[in-house]
Amino acid sequence: MTIRTAEYLISSAKVEQCPKAELPEYAFIGRSNVGKSSLINMLADNNKLAKTSATPGKTILINHFLINRAPEGKMPTSPADRPWYLVDLPGYGYAKRSKKDQENFEHMISSYILEREQMTLLFLLIDVRLEPQKIDLEFIEWLGENGVPFAIIFTKADKVSKGRLGGNVQHYLKELSKQWEELPPHFVTSSENSMGREELLQYIGEVNGMVQEA
Ligand SMILES: Nc1nc2c(ncn2[C@@H]2O[C@H](COP(=O)(O)OP(=O)(O)OP(=O)(O)O)[C@@H](O)[C@H]2O)c(=O)[nH]1
Numbered sequence: 001m002t003i004r005t006a007e008y009l010i011s012s013a014k015v016e017q018c019p020k021a022e023l024p025e026y027a028f029i030g031r032s033n034v035g036k037s038s039l040i041n042m043l044a045d046n047n048k049l050a051k052t053s054a055t056p057g058k059t060i061l062i063n064h065f066l067i068n069r070a071p072e073g074k075m076p077t078s079p080a081d082r083p084w085y086l087v088d089l090p091g092y093g094y095a096k097r098s099k100k101d102q103e104n105f106e107h108m109i110s111s112y113i114l115e116r117e118q119m120t121l122l123f124l125l126i127d128v129r130l131e132p133q134k135i136d137l138e139f140i141e142w143l144g145e146n147g148v149p150f151a152i153i154f155t156k157a158d159k160v161s162k163g164r165l166g167g168n169v170q171h172y173l174k175e176l177s178k179q180w181e182e183l184p185p186h187f188v189t190s191s192e193n194s195m196g197r198e199e200l201l202q203y204i205g206e207v208n209g210m211v212q213e214a
């Protein structure tokens with residue numbers, strides 16, 4: 001999968017305001033500051049596309065980005081050239097938010113995930129430096145209960161030594177296997193040095209091919 005074009009489309013406070021087009025759609029979720037917006041920029045190879053910040057709580061709306069716009073409105077015949085969406089979501093679990101804000105964000109995120117029929121797959125981002133966090137494990141359980149298709153992306157791989165990287169990933173997957181018979185697909189990435197970019201884009205390309213043929 002090659003990204004030819006990537007552009008910001010719209011920010012929505014509610015799922016009803018999201019684009020109506022039925023294109024394959026991939027959304028990024030995870031704790032505030034885990035690196036969702038940075039990963040979108042890394043995939044698109046454009047650091048100005050999604051707004052990032054060292055302070056958690058930056059993304060506050062559902063942001064749609066159109067990837068591989070159809071030339072002059074014509075739908076390309078090859079599935080690999082067809083347009084699709086990337087969606088940047090606000091993070092969860094930012095302790096400094098007021099309780100009311102926290103509830104509003106949780107509602108925005110959960111209604112997007114449960115009601116957005118176009119959502120093909122959710123990518124759940126996990127900071128590879130950290131021990132498995134309760135909030136993420138509970139979120140994963142909630143995804144399972146609701147039958148939401150998801151894959152895991154470990155982020156910030158450049159922040160740990162090569163030696164620790166594999167061990168941390170295996171440790172996390174082992175924790176998950178206590179809950180799950182079959183583990184979801186997983187990817188190890190860094191937005192700093194683009195690690196995992198090709199693997200992720202190839203996977204999205206494969207899923208796009210499957211949904212477009214269906
Ligand atoms: N070293 C390193 N830093 C990263 C990586 N990904 C993100 N960061 C940094 O982590 C911070 C948060 O990144 P964002 O992409 O804004 O995180 P987010 O998940 O979108 O955060 P919210 O929108 O607040 O939920 C920024 O300072 C980024 O530069 C990475 O792969 N490696």
Ligand SMILES: [Mg+2]
Binds near residue numbers: 037052088089
């Ligand atoms: Mg963000």
